[in-house]
Amino acid sequence: xxxxxxxxxxxxxxxxxxxxxxxxxxxxxxxxxxxxxxxxxxxxxxxxxxxxxxxxxxxxxxxxxxxxxxxxxxxxxxxxxxxxxxxxxxxxxxxxxxxxxxxxxxxxxxxxxxxxxxxxxxxxxxxxxxxxxxxxxxxxxxxxxxxxxxxxxxxxxxxxxxx
Amino acid sequence: xxxxxxxxxxxxxxxxxxxxxxxxxxxxxxxxxxxxxxxxxxxxxxxxxxxxxxxxxxxxxxxxxxxxxxxxxxxxxxxxxxxxxxxxxxxxxxxxxxxxxxxxxxxxxxxxxxxxxxxxxxxxxxxxxxxxxxxxxxxxxxxxxxxxxxxxxxxxxxxxxxxxxxxxxxxxxxxxxxxxxxxxxxxxxxxxxxxxxxxxxxxxxxxxx
Numbered sequence: 001x002x003x004x005x006x007x008x009x010x011x012x013x014x015x016x017x018x019x020x021x022x023x024x025x026x027x028x029x030x031x032x033x034x035x036x037x038x039x040x041x042x043x044x045x046x047x048x049x050x051x052x053x054x055x056x057x058x059x060x061x062x063x064x065x066x067x068x069x070x071x072x073x074x075x076x077x078x079x080x081x082x083x084x085x086x087x088x089x090x091x092x093x094x095x096x097x098x099x100x101x102x103x104x105x106x107x108x109x110x111x112x113x114x115x116x117x118x119x120x121x122x123x124x125x126x127x128x129x130x131x132x133x134x135x136x137x138x139x140x141x142x143x144x145x146x147x148x149x150x151x152x153x154x155x156x157x158x159x160x161x162x163x
Numbered sequence: 164x165x166x167x168x169x170x171x172x173x174x175x176x177x178x179x180x181x182x183x184x185x186x187x188x189x190x191x192x193x194x195x196x197x198x199x200x201x202x203x204x205x206x207x208x209x210x211x212x213x214x215x216x217x218x219x220x221x222x223x224x225x226x227x228x229x230x231x232x233x234x235x236x237x238x239x240x241x242x243x244x245x246x247x248x249x250x251x252x253x254x255x256x257x258x259x260x261x262x263x264x265x266x267x268x269x270x271x272x273x274x275x276x277x278x279x280x281x282x283x284x285x286x287x288x289x290x291x292x293x294x295x296x297x298x299x300x301x302x303x304x305x306x307x308x309x310x311x312x313x314x315x316x317x318x319x320x321x322x323x324x325x326x327x328x329x330x331x332x333x334x335x336x337x338x339x340x341x342x343x344x345x346x347x348x349x350x351x352x353x354x355x356x357x358x359x360x361x362x363x364x365x366x367x368x369x370x371x372x
Binding site: 015019099101102104105124151154155158 | 166168169171172174175176
C-alpha cells in the first residue's frame with residue numbers, strides 16, 4: 001500500500017476505523033490485526049468503490065464487514081456474556097482509553113450483538129439514520145427503534161457495573 | 164448513571180488525534196508464516212502416511228504370497244519418503260526473519276523445486292508400481308489358476324505374451340501420464356494452500372510495484 005494512499009484516503013478516517021476495531025476486539029494484539037486488515041482491504045477494494053455513496057460511508061461499511069468476517073473466523077473467542085451485567089474481566093485491554101467512563105462504555109458495547117455494535121458506533125459518531133441504514137444494509141425506518149433498544153441495554157449494562 | 168452514553172462518547176473522544184493508528188507492517192508476515200507452517204504440517208503428515216502405506220504394502224505382499232511385489236512397492240514408497248524428508252529438512256531451514264515477501268518467495272521456490280523433483284520420481288514410481296502389482300497378481304495363485312485354465316497360452320520367460328505386452332504398454336503410458344497424475348494428486352491435498360500462496364504472492368508483488 002502506498003503511503004500516499006494511506007495518508008490521503010485512510011488516515012483521515014482512522015479514528016472511526018480504530019473505534020470500530022476496538023468494539024470488535026478484546027486485546028491490543030487483535031485490535032492491531034483488525035486495523036491492519038481493514039486498511040489492507042480498503043486498499044485492495046479501492047477500485048470497487050463506486051461513487052454512489054460517500055467515501056467515508058464506504059470506509060465504515062468495509063471496516064464493519066472486515067471486522068465481522070474476522071470475528072467469525074476467530075475461534076474460542078467468547079463474544080457474548082449470558083449475564084446482563086458487565087463481567088469484571090470483560091476485556092483484556094479494558095484500559096485501552098484513559099477515560100474510565102469510556103472504557104466502561106466500550107466494555108458494554110462489546111457485550112452487544114455484532115450488528116448492534118455497528119449501529120451504536122455509527123449513531124455515536126452522529127451519522128444519520130439514512131447513512132447507518134446504508135452501511136448496515138437495512139431500512140432507515142427501523143434504525144431509530146433499534147437505537148433506543150440498544151441504548152437501553154447499554155444503560156442497563158453500565159448501571160449494573162457502576163452501582 | 165451520571166452521564167448519557169452520548170456524553171461519555173463525546174467527552175472520551177474530544178481529541179481524536181489521541182487515537183493512535185497501529186503501524187501497518189506485520190500482517191503479511193503473520194499470514195505468510197501461517198501459510199508455510201500449515202503446508203509444512205501437512206507435508207510432514209503426508210510423510211507419516213507414506214510410512215504406514217509402505218508397511219501396509221510390504222505386509223500385504225507377504226500375506227498374499229507376492230513378496231517381491233511387496234518389497235518393490237515398499238522400496239518405491241521409501242524412496243518417496245527419503246526424498247520428502249530431504250525436502251522437509253530444507254523447508255525447515257527457511258528463515259522466519261526474512262521479510263515476508265522474501266520468505267514466501269523462498270517457499271515458492273522450494274515448492275516448485277519439490278514439485279519438479281516429485282514429478283521425476285513419479286515418472287518411475289507409477290509405472291514400476293503398476294508393474295509390481297501386475298507381476299504380483301501373475302505370480303500369485305491367481306496367475307497359476309489362469310495358466311491352468313488356459314494351458315495353451317503363449318508365454319515368454321514364464322509370462323503370458325499378450326497380457327505382458329498390454330501391461331508394459333500401460334506402464335510406458337504411465338511414464339507420460341505421471342506428471343498429470345501427480346498434479347491431480349497434489350491438487351487433492353494442497354490445492355487450497357497453493358492457491359492461497361499464489362494470491363498472497365500476487366498481492367505482495369502488487370504492493371511492491
